[in-house]
Amino acid sequence: MSEGETTRVRVRGVLLSEVMAALSLATDVAMGIPLESGLAVCLGATGLASRMDLGAEELRRVYYLALLRHIGCTAGSDEIGRAVGDEIAMRGHMGTADFADPREMFGVMRRHIRSVNPPTARPGAWIRALQGAPKIRAGSRAVCEVAQMLADRIGFDEVFHLDIAMTGERFDGKGFPGDYRGEQVSRPAMIVQTVELGLTAASLDGPDAAVALVERRSGGQLDPISAAAFARNAPDVIADATAVESPWDAVIAAEPGEPEPMDDDRLDAALRAIADFADLKSPYLVGHSSGVAELAARAAERAGLPPADVAGVRRAGWVHDLGRVGVPSMLWGKRGQLSLDDWERIRMHAYQTDRILARPEGLRPIGQIASMHHERCDGSGYFRGSTQQPLAARILAAADAFHAMTEERPHRPAMTAARAAEAVQAEVIAGRLDADAAAAVQEAAGRPVRRRRDQVGGLTAREIEVLRLLARGRSIRQIAHELVISPKTADAHIQHIYAKAGVSTRAAATMYALRHGLLDGGSDAQP
Numbered sequence: 001m002s003e004g005e006t007t008r009v010r011v012r013g014v015l016l017s018e019v020m021a022a023l024s025l026a027t028d029v030a031m032g033i034p035l036e037s038g039l040a041v042c043l044g045a046t047g048l049a050s051r052m053d054l055g056a057e058e059l060r061r062v063y064y065l066a067l068l069r070h071i072g073c074t075a076g077s078d079e080i081g082r083a084v085g086d087e088i089a090m091r092g093h094m095g096t097a098d099f100a101d102p103r104e105m106f107g108v109m110r111r112h113i114r115s116v117n118p119p120t121a122r123p124g125a126w127i128r129a130l131q132g133a134p135k136i137r138a139g140s141r142a143v144c145e146v147a148q149m150l151a152d153r154i155g156f157d158e159v160f161h162l163d164i165a166m167t168g169e170r171f172d173g174k175g176f177p178g179d180y181r182g183e184q185v186s187r188p189a190m191i192v193q194t195v196e197l198g199l200t201a202a203s204l205d206g207p208d209a210a211v212a213l214v215e216r217r218s219g220g221q222l223d224p225i226s227a228a229a230f231a232r233n234a235p236d237v238i239a240d241a242t243a244v245e246s247p248w249d250a251v252i253a254a255e256p257g258e259p260e261p262m263d264d265d266r267l268d269a270a271l272r273a274i275a276d277f278a279d280l281k282s283p284y285l286v287g288h289s290s291g292v293a294e295l296a297a298r299a300a301e302r303a304g305l306p307p308a309d310v311a312g313v314r315r316a317g318w319v320h321d322l323g324r325v326g327v328p329s330m331l332w333g334k335r336g337q338l339s340l341d342d343w344e345r346i347r348m349h350a351y352q353t354d355r356i357l358a359r360p361e362g363l364r365p366i367g368q369i370a371s372m373h374h375e376r377c378d379g380s381g382y383f384r385g386s387t388q389q390p391l392a393a394r395i396l397a398a399a400d401a402f403h404a405m406t407e408e409r410p411h412r413p414a415m416t417a418a419r420a421a422e423a424v425q426a427e428v429i430a431g432r433l434d435a436d437a438a439a440a441v442q443e444a445a446g447r448p449v450r451r452r453r454d455q456v457g458g459l460t461a462r463e464i465e466v467l468r469l470l471a472r473g474r475s476i477r478q479i480a481h482e483l484v485i486s487p488k489t490a491d492a493h494i495q496h497i498y499a500k501a502g503v504s505t506r507a508a509a510t511m512y513a514l515r516h517g518l519l520d521g522g523s524d525a526q527p
Contacts, residue, residue: 013261013361013362014261014262014267014360014362014363015252015255015259015260015261015262015360015362016259016260016261016262016266017251017252017255017259017260018252018359018360018361018362018363019262019267019270019271019360019363020064020067020068020154021038021039021042021067021248021251021252021359021360022356022357022359022360022363023067023068023071023274023277024038024039024042024066024067024068025038025039025355025356025359026274026277026278026322026325026356027068027069027070027071027073027325029323029325029326029352029356030070030073030074030077030088030325030326031070031073031088031091031092032088032089032090032091032092032093033091033092035355036247036248037199038066038067038069038070039067039247039248039250039251040199040241040242040247041066041069041192041195041196041199041241042063042066042067042251042254043240043241043244043247043250043251043254044066044195044198044199044237044238044240044241045062045063045065045066045191045192045195045196046059046062046063046066046240046254046256047233047236047237047240047241048191048194048195048226048229048230048233048237048240049062049188049191051229051233051236051237052191052225052226052229054187056256056257058187058188059256060255060256060257061159061160061163061186061188062188062191062192063254063255063256064156064160065160065163065164065167065188065189065192066192066195066196067251068147068151068164069164069167069192069196070167071146071147071150071151071164071277072142072143072144072145072146072147072148072150072164073091073143073325074146074277074278074280074281074325075139075142075143075145075146075147075280075505075507075508076135076136076139076142076143076505076507077280077281077282077329078281078282078283078329078332078333078473079132079135079136079139080132080135080136080139080329081328081329081330081333082128082132082330082333083128083129083131083132083133083135083136084109084112084113084125084128084129084132084136085116085117085125085128085328085330086116086328086330087328087329087330088326088327088328089112089115089116089328090108090112093108093111093112093115094108095108095200095204096197096200096201096204096213098217098220098221099174099175099176100170100172100174100175100220100221109129113125113126113129137176138505139505139507140168140176140177141176141177141504141505142505142506142507142508143168143176143507144164144165144168144176144177145503145504145505145507145508145511146280146505146507146508146511147164147165147167148161148164148165149503149508149511149512149515150273150276150277150511151164153269153270153272153273153515154266154269154270154273155266155269155270162186163186163188163189165179166180166185166186166189167189167192167193169181169185169189170185170220170221170222171185171190171219171220171221171222171223171224172219172220172221174220174221175221182223183223185223187223187225187226190222190223190225190226191226191229193221193222193226194214194222194223194226194227194229194230195230195237195241197213197214197217197221197222198210198211198213198214198230198234198237198238199237199238199241199242201213201214202234202238207234207235207238210234210238211230211231211234214227214230214231214234215227215231248359264311267315268314268315271315271318271319272290272293272318274318274319274322275289275290275293275318275319275321275322276289276290276511276514276515277325278319278321278322278324278325279321279324279514280507280510280511281324281325281327281329281332282329282332282333282473283333283471283472283473283510284332284333284407284408284409284410284472284473285321285324285332286471286472286510286513286514286519287471287513287514287519288321288403288404288407289317289318289319289320289321290317290318290514290517291403291407292317292320292321292373292396292399292400292403292404293313293314293315293316293317293318293320294314294317295317295399295402295403295441295444295445296313296314296316296317296395296396296399296400296441297310297311297313297314297317298444299395299398299399299437299440299441299443299444300313300314300392300395300440301444302440302443302444303391303395303436303437303440305391305392309392312365312366312369312392313369313392313395313396315366316366316367316369316370316392316396317370317396317399317400319353319357319366319367319370320353320370320371320373320396320400321349321353321373322352322353322356322357322370323348323349323350323351323352323353323354323355323356323371324349325352326348326349326352327345327346327348327349328345331345331346332410333410334410334411335410335411336411347374347382347383348383350371350372350373350374350382350383351371351383353367353370353371354367354368354370354371354383357370357371368393369390369392369393369396370396371383372384372386372389372393372396372397373393373396373397373400374397374400375389375393375397376397376432376433377389377394377431377432377433377434378430378431378432380432381397381432389434391434391436391437394433394434394436394437395434395437395440395441397433397434397437398424398433398434398437398438398440398441399441399444401423401424401427401433402420402421402424402438402441402442402445405419405420405423405424406420408472417445421442421445424438424441424442425438425442456516456518457500457501457512457516458500459497459500459501459518462483462493463493463496463497463500464518465483466479466483466490466493466494466497467497467509467512467513467518468513468518468519469482469483470494470497470506470509470510471506471509471510471513471514471519472519476490476491476494477490479493479494494509497509
């Protein structure tokens with residue numbers, strides 16, 4: 001093992017703003033909008049807030065809210081995908097559409113269905129969209145709940161939790177989930193929403209059209225004060241957002257107040273939250289990233305890596321599948337054979353992981369290792385097709401392969417640990433996985449993961465069983481069948497779980513289960 005191999009995953013000097021800006025890039029990918037759109041909104045919103053003479057604390061809330069306004073977007077992706085097909089393309093078609101105007105939304109849906117379906121498939125697509133509409137509307141609450149839970153885990157305060165819950169609300173009360181209206185909607189939330197709408201319109205039709213649209217939405221979607229401030233300052237706000245050589249550098253420099261370095265504990269909490277953000281993309285993926293991270297870290301210990309590099313491997317494991325958010329959820333849940341185009345889109349997720357994590361200098365070493373988890377020793381992997389990987393990457397690749405085999409997938413049941421070990425060994429014999437790395441992973445997999453499964457949040461053992469099935473996407477009837485109970489009893493358990501966990505949606509309950517290590521393959525519970 002060379003010295004280079006032992007230093008590639010060490011992290012130094014990471015700022016909160018850098019990690020949140022990287023997460024903003026991930027939400028751009030998940031929303032189907034141009035990369036760095038969130039950075040532009042951050043620059044424009046911070047500039048507008050400064051011209052509105054907001055205080056230092058509100059200015060800081062605007063800055064971080066602009067970066068994190070879409071962090072709940074993976075909640076409900078699977079259900080949305082089943083209704084509309086490619087949910088990323090659907091979101092990309094939204095543009096400046098008014099969510100409260102049925103005619104505009106009908107137009108958005110028509111454009112989406114026409115763009116992603118051949119003529120013969122469009123009638124069926126319309127039926128699925130109409131049948132799924134209630135679940136899509138209900139999903140707005142899941143987006144808000146998950147966003148608040150993620151913000152809490154990253155370390156933001158309760159005031160910011162409210163801000164992030166209001167990013168989809170409207171001044172007229174017709175937003176989502178529809179809990180706030182008028183002056184109840186926070187000023188930072190209104191500023192961010194105003195600037196995002198204005199910048200999107202400016203990119204499509206120019207500055208004058210942006211001002212006209214913002215003024216039309218004043219008093220409806222937007223509060224009159226923020227809308228009027230944007231109209232007065234539109235040229236400067238648009239220049240703040242677009243007339244910069246490096247949006248990344250400009251955003252880091254624009255952070256209000258003193259830069260906030262992240263200590264190891266907060267960085268780990270943030271990266272683990274990001275892992276769960278990515279895994280919410282599909283019920284088949286929940287808990288995968290945390291499980292891989294812990295398995296890879298234990299294997300790294302057995303391979304003799306020093307403690308700093310073991311920590312780095314664990315961090316790389318948490319974020320290795322971050323790029324999954326850029327792949328439509330329907331592909332992660334597809335039961336039939338994948339087409340060549342499907343495979344190309346799936347293979348892109350490793351590239352997206354690298355792309356998202358390459359910008360923060362402190363996270364770049366983690367990103368380089370994380371994005372190699374599908375590389376293979378014989379060059380048959382992706383996305384680089386490299387035959388040379390450091391030991392940390394070879395361990396992560398073996399851990400990811402083993403752990404994925406022990407999880408259920410749409411096209412196959414979960415393998416036993418013994419069967420997965422045989423399959424990994426076959427990959428070693430074929431020259432695709434490293435023998436030493438695979439041996440360390442299999443040895444590490446022999447030690448059970450400690451989980452605090454009893455009495456977490458007052459949940460009973462039966463409720464934990466129900467929660468695990470709920471998080472895996474099972475319906476009430478499926479849960480009842482698997483546990484040999486009545487559907488009414490299964491639903492009662494779910495309502496008790498929601499009450500004890502303080503949530504009201506499946507996605508938020510899944511986040512709760514992930515946070516407390518209650519899923520198969522999850523990591524040790526955290527206090």
